[in-house]
Amino acid sequence: xxxxxxxxxxxxxxxxxxxxxxxxxxxxxxxxxxxxxxxxxxxxxxxxxxxxxxxxxxxxxxxxxxxxxxxxxxxxxxxxxxxxxxxxxxxxxxxxxxxxxxxxxxxxxxxxxxxxxxxxxxxxxxxxxxxxxxxxxxxxxxxxxxxxxxxxxxxxxxxxxxxxxxxxxxxxxxxxxxxxxxxxxxxxxxxxxxxxxxxxxxxxxxxxxxxxxxxxxxxxxxxxxxxxxxxxxxxxxxxxxxxxxxxxxxxxxxxxxxxxxxxxxxxxxxxxxxxxxxxxxxxxxxxxxxxxxxxxxxxxxxxxxxxxxxxxxxxxxxxxxxxxxxxxxxxxxxxxxxxxxxxxxxxxxx
Amino acid sequence: xxxxxxxxxxxxxxxxxxxxxxxxxxxxxxxxxxxxxxxxxxxxxxxxxxxxxxxxxxxxxxxxxxxxxxxxxxxxxxxxxxxxxxxxxxxxxxxxxxxxxxxxxxxxxxxxxxxxxxxxxxxxxxxxxxxxxxxxxxxxxxxxxxxxxxxxxxxxxxxxxxxxxxxxxxxxxxxxxxxxxxxxxxxxxxxxxxxxxxxxxxxxxxxxxxxxxxxxxxxxxxxxxxxxxxxxxxxxxxxxxxxxxxxxxxxxxxxxxxxxxxxxxxxxxxxxxxxxxxxxxxxxxxxxxxxxxxxxxxxxxxxxxxxxxxxxxxxxxxxxxxxxxxxxxxxxxxxxxxxxxxxxxxxxxx
DNA sequence: CTGTTAGCGCGTTCAT
DNA sequence: ATGAACGCGCTAACAG
Numbered sequence: 061x062x063x064x065x066x067x068x069x070x071x072x073x074x075x076x077x078x079x080x081x082x083x084x085x086x087x088x089x090x091x092x093x094x095x096x097x098x099x100x101x102x103x104x105x106x107x108x109x110x111x112x113x114x115x116x117x118x119x120x121x122x123x124x125x126x127x128x129x130x131x132x133x134x135x136x137x138x139x140x141x142x143x144x145x146x147x148x149x150x151x152x153x154x155x156x157x158x159x160x161x162x163x164x165x166x167x168x169x170x171x172x173x174x175x176x177x178x179x180x181x182x183x184x185x186x187x188x189x190x191x192x193x194x195x196x197x198x199x200x201x202x203x204x205x206x207x208x209x210x211x212x213x214x215x216x217x218x219x220x221x222x223x224x225x226x227x228x229x230x231x232x233x234x235x236x237x238x239x240x241x242x243x244x245x246x247x248x249x250x251x252x253x254x255x256x257x258x259x260x261x262x263x264x265x266x267x268x269x270x271x272x273x274x275x276x277x278x279x280x281x282x283x284x285x286x287x288x289x290x291x292x293x294x295x296x297x298x299x300x301x302x303x304x305x306x307x308x309x310x311x312x313x314x315x316x317x318x319x320x321x322x323x324x325x326x327x328x329x330x331x332x333x334x335x336x337x338x339x340x341x342x343x344x345x346x347x348x349x350x351x352x353x354x355x356x357x358x359x360x361x362x363x364x365x366x367x368x369x370x371x372x373x374x375x376x377x378x379x380x381x382x383x384x385x386x387x388x389x390x391x392x393x394x395x396x397x398x399x400x401x402x403x404x405x406x407x408x409x410x
Numbered sequence: 411x412x413x414x415x416x417x418x419x420x421x422x423x424x425x426x427x428x429x430x431x432x433x434x435x436x437x438x439x440x441x442x443x444x445x446x447x448x449x450x451x452x453x454x455x456x457x458x459x460x461x462x463x464x465x466x467x468x469x470x471x472x473x474x475x476x477x478x479x480x481x482x483x484x485x486x487x488x489x490x491x492x493x494x495x496x497x498x499x500x501x502x503x504x505x506x507x508x509x510x511x512x513x514x515x516x517x518x519x520x521x522x523x524x525x526x527x528x529x530x531x532x533x534x535x536x537x538x539x540x541x542x543x544x545x546x547x548x549x550x551x552x553x554x555x556x557x558x559x560x561x562x563x564x565x566x567x568x569x570x571x572x573x574x575x576x577x578x579x580x581x582x583x584x585x586x587x588x589x590x591x592x593x594x595x596x597x598x599x600x601x602x603x604x605x606x607x608x609x610x611x612x613x614x615x616x617x618x619x620x621x622x623x624x625x626x627x628x629x630x631x632x633x634x635x636x637x638x639x640x641x642x643x644x645x646x647x648x649x650x651x652x653x654x655x656x657x658x659x660x661x662x663x664x665x666x667x668x669x670x671x672x673x674x675x676x677x678x679x680x681x682x683x684x685x686x687x688x689x690x691x692x693x694x695x696x697x698x699x700x701x702x703x704x705x706x707x708x709x710x711x712x713x714x715x716x717x718x719x720x721x722x723x724x725x726x727x728x729x730x731x732x733x734x735x736x737x738x739x740x741x742x743x744x745x746x747x748x749x750x751x752x753x754x755x756x757x758x759x760x
Numbered sequence: 761c762t763g764t765t766a767g768c769g770c771g772t773t774c775a776t
Numbered sequence: 777a778t779g780a781a782c783g784c785g786c787t788a789a790c791a792g
Binding site for chain 1: 416461464465466468469472474475476484485486487490491493494497498501504506507508509510511521522525526528529530554639665668671672675676694695698699700
Binding site: 120 | 772
């Protein structure tokens with residue numbers, strides 16, 4: 061084992077015949093210290109590659125420059141994009157990120173929080189699991205004076221800043237676009253009622269229909285449990301086989317839309333001529349699939365950035381009672397799956 | 411700010427009228443300590459929610475139970491799968507994972523290593539960037555006695571354990587499958603020569619052709635620079651427009667295969683009847699696309715698990731001179747894009 | 761069985 | 777301008 065013992069302030073002091081505190085201050089260019097001494101110490105430190113022992117510094121200062129980040133699922137385009145933004149931003153500000161996942165299981169989330177708290181992160185970024193309601197495990201952070209920032213999947217039970225996407229508006233604009241393309245019988249495959257993002261999107265869908273005088277049929281609204289591709293496939297089948305099939309389907313997320321596309325293709329139903337399809341999240345696969353899937357971009361990278369900056373801000377200001385809401389605008393990405401080729405169908409909306 | 415001061419051993423000792431070390435030992439059920447004392451201390455600690463100060467413990471023991479993990483790109487199905495496996499396994503063993511990305515830029519990788527080293531991880535997991543050759547920044551870890559485990563994208567210049575996928579064999583089996591399905595003119599869209607994985611896959615491809623008496627035409631081998639979808643599209647176009655177009659295309663990765671599929675669909679070339687397509691990596695989208703894309707599964711999750719277990723092993727044994735190679739078997743996933751419907755085409759291989 | 765003591769590396773207050 | 781001394785919270789060698 062190679063492991064050469066690291067140089068400490070004590071070593072420098074001994075070698076240079078000065079005291080430890082002088083060495084310490086010299087390295088920080090403390091005004092009390094003589095120019096000559098500073099130069100001397102700095103030169104020696106430089107030459108022998110002195111690196112302060114982070115563990116000791118952290119201990120002394122009671123902070124680590126590490127931030128915790130917990131998401132429901134790591135292997136997920138949106139979340140990994142958020143993480144990517146968070147990591148890059150953290151790095152720029154001298155912070156590292158500890159990543160963990162809950163698999164949408166409360167017990168796992170609590171565990172993840174505990175280990176993070178134990179490993180002494182300076183703050184926490186979290187997108188809660190479907191099972192999380194009260195979030196007492198998150199209050200533990202606040203009680204220790206460690207700030208928490210929620211993002212994307214949030215709970216209002218917790219008094220922390222939240223970085224979210226304007227789901228309602230994103231959804232509204234998506235449906236409005238469908239209407240503008242001439243679609244009139246617009247179905248929605250939504251998520252679970254208890255999940256805020258899903259509700260917001262469903263509300264945006266309904267409002268858009270209402271505002272444009274279209275009928276809102278409950279039979280055209282289907283609820284996913286797991287947000288899987290298969291559900292999209294199955295609900296699409298149900299919808300298309302019903303007495304009154306829709307001419308467009310707005311899906312809670314791109315993955316579900318993939319299932320929808322699959323069914324339509326299998327049945328040789330023309331997209332978008334016969335049925336338009338709109339996703340949400342703008343995953344990588346939305347641009348790869350054929351025809352391209354129109355979708356709502358959630359700016360995941362930016363969400364990660366904003367959340368980290370907010371958290372660092374809280375840490376610096378010892379602020380744990382902040383509950384600001386940062387809402388990111390969405391971006392409608394229009395591709396082949398919704399752009400009707402028949403110009404006669406199109407409608408100009410205000 | 412709420413921040414209630416945390417209970418320390420000193421507090422417990424004072425309250426219970428015992429010494430600090432007795433309190434410390436009692437909590438650890440040290441054999442020297444009387445049963446009664448242990449009960450007493452434990453009860454008090456429990457009641458007042460004593461939690462040892464991790465920063466102090468880390469400082470004392472000179473370790474953090476944090477592992478560093480660096481990948482070229484976080485938003486990437488394969489890498490996020492590896493990370494997922496790494497995190498789950500680390501958690502089970504009481505370790506946290508610090509994640510960073512290099513964006514395939516050497517300078518970023520060096521930076522990431524430095525901050526990780528500074529934040530005192532106990533060891534490092536890394537999949538190097540395309541630009542990394544010597545890896546002196548990684549040697550810094552070894553010099554400090556901190557073990558490093560490489561995975562997937564590795565360099566032989568570094569004397570560390572490596573967890574890799576058997577690219578050669580995966581590729582060989584994939585091409586063999588194509589041959590078995592009756593394809594005879596098999597092209598390969600490969601990656602850069604300098605990248606080991608790409609070379610291994612290309613070699614597997616060549617060997618399979620050789621072993622089955624098929625011709626190896628250099629014009630059927632195209633080299634990607636960026637491994638993007640567009641390259642797949644462009645090379646596919648080149649291949650199909652050439653005088654002697656192939657009847658199957660084996661792609662270095664699923665993303666490239668997506669470009670290939672896109673071109674073929676646009677030209678209404680039947681898959682797999684006219685041209686078979688094989689990917690590599692088995693991304694999520696391989697099963698979503700239509701027809702399903704045959705691919706080679708790399709067991710990313712398992713790679714993450716194995717790498718973490720190896721690293722923890724090294725840490726426990728203070729072992730930094732280990733250069734074991736852990737090679738994971740691949741798994742051929744057969745889907746619609748290669749399963750010829752004409753049984754007459756099929757060949758039985760040994 | 762338990763307490764005393766020393767020290768990890770660094771920052772900081774208080775002398776000088 | 778510099779040094780001595782203390783303490784952060786915990787562990788462990790040593791002493792009873």
